[in-house]
Amino acid sequence: MQPFELSLTEASRAVRARELSPVELTESVLARIDAVEGRLGAYVTVAADAALAAAVRAEREISESGPRGPLHGIPMALKDLIDVAGMPTTASSHVRAGHVAERDSRVAERLGAAGAVLLGKTHTHEFAYGLTTPQTNNAWDQSRVAGGSSGGSAVAVATGGAVFAMGTDTGGSIRVPAALNGVVGLKPTYGLVPRTGVTSLSWSLDHVGPLARTVQDVALVLSAIADRDPASVSGPVPDRFAGGDLRGLKVGVPRNHYFDRVAPEVEESVRGAIERLAELGAEPVDVEIPMARYIQAVQWGLMVPEATAYHERSLRAVPDLYAADVRVLLEAGELTSAGDYLRAQRARTMMRDAWARMFDDIDVLAAPTVPMTAVEKGQEAVEWADGTTETVSDGYVRLCAPANITGVPALTLPVGRDRAGLPIGMQLMARPFHDATVLRVGRIYEESVGGAGRLAPLAA
Amino acid sequence: MTSELTPQEAARWALRAGLPLGDDRHAEVAMTADHIHSVISTLREIDFGETPPASFYRAGQENADAAV
Numbered sequence: 001m002q003p004f005e006l007s008l009t010e011a012s013r014a015v016r017a018r019e020l021s022p023v024e025l026t027e028s029v030l031a032r033i034d035a036v037e038g039r040l041g042a043y044v045t046v047a048a049d050a051a052l053a054a055a056v057r058a059e060r061e062i063s064e065s066g067p068r069g070p071l072h073g074i075p076m077a078l079k080d081l082i083d084v085a086g087m088p089t090t091a092s093s094h095v096r097a098g099h100v101a102e103r104d105s106r107v108a109e110r111l112g113a114a115g116a117v118l119l120g121k122t123h124t125h126e127f128a129y130g131l132t133t134p135q136t137n138n139a140w141d142q143s144r145v146a147g148g149s150s151g152g153s154a155v156a157v158a159t160g161g162a163v164f165a166m167g168t169d170t171g172g173s174i175r176v177p178a179a180l181n182g183v184v185g186l187k188p189t190y191g192l193v194p195r196t197g198v199t200s201l202s203w204s205l206d207h208v209g210p211l212a213r214t215v216q217d218v219a220l221v222l223s224a225i226a227d228r229d230p231a232s233v234s235g236p237v238p239d240r241f242a243g244g245d246l247r248g249l250k251v252g253v254p255r256n257h258y259f260d261r262v263a264p265e266v267e268e269s270v271r272g273a274i275e276r277l278a279e280l281g282a283e284p285v286d287v288e289i290p291m292a293r294y295i296q297a298v299q300w301g302l303m304v305p306e307a308t309a310y311h312e313r314s315l316r317a318v319p320d321l322y323a324a325d326v327r328v329l330l331e332a333g334e335l336t337s338a339g340d341y342l343r344a345q346r347a348r349t350m351m352r353d354a355w356a357r358m359f360d361d362i363d364v365l366a367a368p369t370v371p372m373t374a375v376e377k378g379q380e381a382v383e384w385a386d387g388t389t390e391t392v393s394d395g396y397v398r399l400c401a402p403a404n405i406t407g408v409p410a411l412t413l414p415v416g417r418d419r420a421g422l423p424i425g426m427q428l429m430a431r432p433f434h435d436a437t438v439l440r441v442g443r444i445y446e447e448s449v450g451g452a453g454r455l456a457p458l459a460a
Numbered sequence: 461m462t463s464e465l466t467p468q469e470a471a472r473w474a475l476r477a478g479l480p481l482g483d484d485r486h487a488e489v490a491m492t493a494d495h496i497h498s499v500i501s502t503l504r505e506i507d508f509g510e511t512p513p514a515s516f517y518r519a520g521q522e523n524a525d526a527a528v
Binding site (some may be wrong): 204293294296297298300301304315316328329331332333334335336340342343344345346347348349350352 | 465470473474477478479481485488489492493496497499500501502503504506508511512513514515
């Protein structure tokens with residue numbers, strides 16, 4: 001096994017035990033990027049020299065005084081919406097030509113303080129306003145979409161081009177590409193990870209979170225970046241299930257919404273994973289997802305006017321520099337009204353309260369992350385067995401958006417593959433600030449099935 | 461009841477919002493705006509009663525939202 005194949009947990013252990021130096025690890029990951037990046041397009045920028053210099057510093061510090069923590073000397077990537085002082089934040093957009101960030105985002109600052117080694121910046125769907133990341137190819141089949149908008153981060157992690165990566169999630173942008181590329185992704189509770197210095201798509205729905213190869217890996221990253229946001233009412237809550245099994249845990253299984261218009265193989269894999277949770281001691285409980293009819297309306301009613309507001313100046317100054325799909329959404333967003341926005345805000349209040357009541361009866365909610373695996377590039381719509389069609393983007397957002405609206409933590413982890421060999425993801429959600437609960441359940445599941453952390457099968 | 465926007469109406473509404481649109485943009489923006497409207501107008505079905513908006517304001521605290 002080569003160093004780039006190690007999960008974060010394994011690499012961190014090897015670095016701590018002085019079996020692996022951060023320089024060897026970083027060189028191995030950079031060589032892997034060289035070997036596969038031409039087929040993937042995961043990175044906007046690879047800062048190889050700076051990464052090697054940081055790895056040398058980490059190696060020296062670790063040999064002198066031991067590691068600062070589990071991320072010390074670990075090479076990672078940031079979605080190119082996340083500011084790093086002195087580097088451009090391109091948002092994968094021509095609009096940002098010439099941009100250089102003046103200071104680190106809070107997340108970059110914390111990862112730097114933890115000793116992580118920055119490899120470079122990964123592609124996003126332009127300004128995070130889309131679900132495919134067209135610049136990037138899927139890790140498992142390069143003719144298929146990477147998913148988005150954190151497509152570059154997911155593909156880098158899935159192929160050994162980063163040990164972990166950061167993404168952002170406004171309607172599924174961490175979880176969708178994580179699921180489509182067979183990696184783990186966490187959208188933490190709204191407000192738990194600071195967004196300062198991260199380009200916004202929609203302030204009230206944006207989240208920053210990690211992508212990595214195992215649940216334990218994302219838990220290690222979350223510990224380094226989580227905050228008690230001054231705007232939030234509570235910090236993370238410790239998990240109350242301390243044991244190695246899931247006895248006493250109530251797993252909500254949705255009766256509506258999450259299994260509607262879902263590919264049969266996705267449904268089969270996720271229901272199989274829920275059965276596995278039951279075998280581990282969890283009690284499945286049927287639940288009704290409240291206000292499901294209004295999920296898309298609330299998501300759009302918040303996101304569309306907020307995104308248009310964020311881009312107000314540049315949409316007027318340089319409209320031709322936006323990609324066509326993003327430009328028209330920003331322009332049309334000018335036509336939403338204050339009344340539309342307030343209805344979405346008020347419906348969000350109702351949905352948050354209804355979800356809180358739903359979680360009175362369950363500890364976690366388990367569901368598919370996305371209704372279908374990675375589609376071919378260029379495919380625009382998907383047809384369902386009930387005769388309806390929807391756009392690929394609407395399909396990929398549909399099962400992720402509720403956690404953005406309600407702010408609950410949502411973890412995706414791989415639970416199988418379809419007949420084409422493409423990965424399938426399951427989401428685990430819990431009450432706000434119970435991020436530790438979804439991580440614990442995810443980890444116990446992952447350990448029980450084995451084989452976690454494998455790379456996508458992509459020859460060098 | 462709501463009605464669909466013509467391309468000319470979309471252009472006029474956008475202009476009123478401070479966004480002049482070139483002639484070649486009118487039809488596409490009207491179609492997209494109509495689609496967005498059809499999705500979000502389902503919220504008109506809800507009786508909100510006394511429910512306040514989810515956005516909130518706290519005096520005297522630094523804004524912790526994403527930096528521009």
